[in-house]
Amino acid sequence: MKVDRRSFLGLGLGAAAGVAVSPALVKLTDDSSIWTQNWPWTPVPEDGEITYDKSVCSLCPGCCGISVRKINGRPVKIEGDSDFPVNNGGACLHGIAGLQYLYDPARVKTPMRKKAGKFEAISWDEAIDLAAQKLGDIRQNGAPESLGLVTGTREGSVSKLFNRFMDAFGSPNAYAMPSLEANLALTAQTLHGEGNTIGFDLENSDFVLSFGAGIIEGWGSPVACFKANASRKERHAELYQIDPRLSNTAANADRWIPINPGTEADLALGLCSVLLQKNLFVPGQLTGGLNRFTAVLASEYTPQKVEAITGVKAADIEKLAMAFAKAKMPVAVPGRGRGDQGQSLREFAAVQTLNALAGRLNKEGGAFVMPKADYLTFSEASMDEVAETGAGKEKLANSIDELIEKLSASAKPLVNALLVYNANPCYTLKTPERVKEAFKKVDFVVSFSSFMDETALASDLILPASTFLERLEDVPSGAGLAKQVVGLARTMVAPVFNTKNPGDALILLAQAMGGTIAESFEWETYDEALEAAAEGIWDGLNEEGYAVISQGTPMESPATDFAFMASNPAPIRPGCEGEFILMPIDNMRISGSAVASSPFAVKTVSDKVLSGTDVLVEINPETARAKGLKDGGSAMLKTQVKSVKVKVNYNEGIMPGVIGMVRGLGHAFDNPYVAGKGVNVNDLIGPVIEPGSGLDAAFGIKASISKA
């Protein structure tokens, strides 16, 4: 017997066939695929005891209750809290992604000071000493009014503590960033008197006339708005959306009324004019210049004239006014987009005047004029002589935008030091380059930020703030809600890095400054300060996690003062030169405010908005074709401020001549998942300050576009 080549072949084939028909191959294939899933570097969530703790989200002014799912005490998921009166279990995509902010790559992990243009880590003691010394010098020089403050809002105990610090220090120069709540408070103050704000009873109204308000795009308290909108069909309530663009809200509405950008106020006044002319108004408590106002309307805002301004047909204006007057529970809602940026008092007041004339103030389903939720009581801050003198000086400006204007224009330094809390003016204000330049003129900028954002990068000292999941804080609802609720954000997890509650950092700073400033901050911790200040509601707030300050229709109908509207304030028109109007668009998936979108939220943005790192601008195909622009093609978008490269997105739903660009992209800080994508629309727009109110009312800018 001779073993030859064929025998070996037989052996090999036999072995192969044997293995092939045995279960080993199938089994091994299956197991190896599982084996790869278990490679030791694959992250595996820890197993353990599951608990749920309640807190409140403060990423936006919405004030939604959240329930944080934890495993062995580690937060792993955020859900809406079904017991919370604002959101009733709902949550938005920013809220559910809140955990990502804990581990954000751009987080400031420890106090930092800027030395020779570079940041270096320092200890909390060093940081507080440095700040106390710098601020002490300012007081020593007898110019306490040259300390400035910028906070996100004026509401809530932390902002109030910052304002208290300014009082004790002796500076009147405390400013808040533009916000819907501030705009509503200013409107209420102008029309109904000091100390008031306005809420809109969207969930009970049967006819919502929205002047561009992005009801499902983040206006007000977003989840409360989604819910009110979602129940519209079963309530047989109608929504009319006045908007130059078919936004999601407009697409969801019963009727979309396209309008020339920035002429919403004129349409509101046109509607008022029809109501007065047809005697359809409700004679309530209408005081102060109604006659003059009527005369202004009769001469300047006849339907024909309004048609010429707004592009809405005169006949339609009359029909719309009739529909509004005849509806059972109509309400007009101001504030285009999210209602925070690029807004004018004229527009807010015009829309609220429509509510007043139609007798919709403090009626179910209408607009509620109510006193601001005043649940915090701080004693008067102690003030020494320096503070008294400084506080007596006149404020440098009416608004943050005006302040930046003045800082830019002035040759000598107006502000020697600036505290920034919960705000990112070097990104969110118009022409951020201008803001950064103004910041450079300030000798010492202290940022109380959680992230190394654009403003933190432009500051000299960072006292890193714990995020909303790492600290206790009261969160008042302040965004056009009909009911006033204060939620309690609780410490869901110990600070991940060497950060502090800004309230605690401020107390440390005040104590380091000594004297009457330390006296004004006698608390050991911020938690103690909050408990003392919120004493009246503390038990309920602590137990339930929220306190309802006011709910339901306010009893008395307020008086409306027409003096402001009777003065026929000048409209704001987009500045500069160009064939088109560039208009920022608010998109629910992208945050345009101080806290940037989470990586998760950015991932959900459509590639019709952001494609790779390119931003797409919406253009009506008619406009685009005339300029030779192809759908998806590149283009140069140019305004007087800047020109940028963009991509074109044909959209039949935007008025010809209007270019829409999403707000909230183009961040420039160290977070590869969020920054470096698209363009910051604010880079392209210059501010237009409304006289009197000080609001930056630039809702857009003239622009030109050409093939790139």
Add this chain to the structure above:
Amino acid sequence: MSEIENKDENGSMDGAEECTADGPKDDKGLGLGVIFFMVAFLICFLSGWLLFPKLLYSKKEQPFNFDHALHTAETGDCETCHYLREDGTFAGLPNLESCMECHTDEPMGETEDEAIFAQKYVAKEKEVPWLVYSKQPDCVYFSHAAHITKAGMDCKTCHGPIGESTSSRPYEENRLTGYSRDIWGKNIWGIKTNSWDRMKMDDCAECHKEETGHQGYCFQCHK
């Protein structure tokens, strides 16, 4: 014709002759090839079937023997120890604290296993490191509540008559994946006779298809 070419020709001729001469031998060679084939086939086939599982799985013993039958006789059901929490999540294996609701650090019975439990774990307040036969990969999301409460399924359908067992069988761990043999099933071919024999994705899908008419979407279980 040159010498070399001649040689070459002769050489090849030699080969041809040999080939012809070895004709019958060649047949034998083919036969041997077949035998080799069959032997190799059989060896590989049998080892793949019989030896391979022995190599693939390592056997581990539980920390001590657990008598399910004894416990179910006492408590009357599975849910006393393996319960759903109020929020619908499944508590899984009872922890030491749950066991201590009945047990103390003195054994209640006389079994050796209970003595081990009392001395090694209860006295030292140490959790028992049970080996879980039904542990699924972490990428699998499974809701017990949806199956037990909503669909009214019996524990047995997936876990088999484990409640009737008087002793813990050895835990066979797949050396490659680290999961229990119960997931693939005892049968190396993956053939099952009972619904509880296997716990692979296809088994979930099969039952879902039967019960709901749809085998389910990826994201229902992979979250």
